[in-house]
Amino acid sequence: MANSKLWLREQVQLAFHLYCQIPFGKIDSRNKEIIELAKVIGRTSSAVAMKMLNIASLDPAITITGRVGLGNASALDREVWADFHEDWERLAVESQLLRQQLYKEIPTVFEDENCSLNTEDFTGEARQAITTQRIKQQFFRRAVLSGYRGRCCMSGLSExxxxxxxxxxxxxxxxxxxxxxxxxxxxxxxxxxxxxxxxxxxxxxxxxxxxxxxxxxxxxxxxxxxxxxxxxxxxxxxxxxxxxxxxxxxxxxxxxxxxx
Structure with missing residues (x-):
């Protein structure tokens, strides 16, 4: 994606997709995942981190605690936020496939040991269905676990x-x-x-x-x-x-x- 002053919808979408999956306290320009995303969308890691903090200003769970992000969410940020909340499945899968296209690498949706499965013995159609299912499962798992800082919300277990x-x-x-x-x-x-x-x-x-x-x-x-x-x-x-x-x-x- 070419760099420009204005953010493109796809760039904001990928920033929100990542925002959901890393702990709020790790939204920082030095974060490895933020650096990698910045490279493929033609932005600086500082710009991506700032965009994610702008997105955070739309999250009631953030603002109710007194944290306000950066408070400069754009109309496009609000639009992407609303679109995800309207159709989480479509946007999560679409964003992951866009990431894979930009990274030009083998899909990484099986890296989580809790979501692993060998698809070599399946037909192309079945393999795609399984891959899509794993994308969904991994997104939900990462979003939930990172939101709770990797700890059971009842017992405090962190394994x-x-x-x-x-x-x-x-x-x-x-x-x-x-x-x-x-x-x-x-x-x-x-x-x-x-x-x-x-x-x-x-x-x-x-x-x-x-x-x-x-x-x-x-x-x-x-x-x-x-x-x-x-x-x-x-x-x-x-x-x-x-x-x-x-x-x-x-x-x-x-x-x-x-x-x-």
């Missing part, structure tokens, strides 16, 4: 191999929000499973609710893992605060205490 980008409303039930980071929580594998099975949920103020089914078991292991969390607030993300309407759906449709 990435044991962390899950957990959907609040399941992947299969809400296509429009499959890749929406506000439909995600960073959870340890055991807390993800408990959340998925309705043994734990969250209030609108992000306090943890433990099911009576856990409390009545009198299981030392379960008590140690879950009971100490009852009534405590999760560690909220730097970006993309959990959607309270989705939390309400989880409480009313999956939480076991409300299904009896």
């Amino acid at each position: 990435s191999r044991l962390l899950i980008a957990s959907h609040i409303v399941p992947w299969s039930l809400d296509k429009s929000n499959r890749l929406n980071p506000s439909n995600g929580l960073c959870l340890s594998a055991i807390h993800d499973r408990a959340f998925d099975k309705g043994l734990i949920t969250l209030n609108d103020d992000f306090t943890i609710i433990i099911s009576e089914q856990i409390k009545k078991r009198n299981d030392p292991f379960m008590d140690a893992i879950f009971l100490s969390l009852d009534g405590k607030k999760i560690e909220c993300p730097d970006r993309f605060t959990p959607d309270v309407a989705m939390l309400d759906w989880h409480r009313n449709n999956l939480f076991l205490d409300n299904r009896q």
Whole structure:
């Protein structure tokens, strides 16, 4: 992409795509991923970092804490922000494919060990479908885990191999929000499973609710893992605060205490 004074839509789109996937505290001109993106879109790394901080000024999860980014978001920045929120799947896949075209390298969507799969034995059409699926999964995982600073929002666990980008409303039930980071929580594998099975949920103020089914078991292991969390607030993300309407759906449709 040729350099010019005005940002092109594709450049802003790729800046937003990266903004979603690296921790807010690592938006810096010295960040390796920012440097690489700057090279392929014909911008300086400082300009890309500044653009990402301008985008941050549109994020309520950032501004509610008193952080304001740079506060110079353009009309195009706002347009790209709105477009992603309107169709996360299309923009995430489109942006990743554009990145791969610009980088002129083998797709890197299988680098995450949690999203790895050998596609050599599949037909071209099947391989493309699997690749697209992995692009989606990797985007959601990176967006959620980086937003929560790579820590389980309930237990504080920071071992990435044991962390899950957990959907609040399941992947299969809400296509429009499959890749929406506000439909995600960073959870340890055991807390993800408990959340998925309705043994734990969250209030609108992000306090943890433990099911009576856990409390009545009198299981030392379960008590140690879950009971100490009852009534405590999760560690909220730097970006993309959990959607309270989705939390309400989880409480009313999956939480076991409300299904009896």
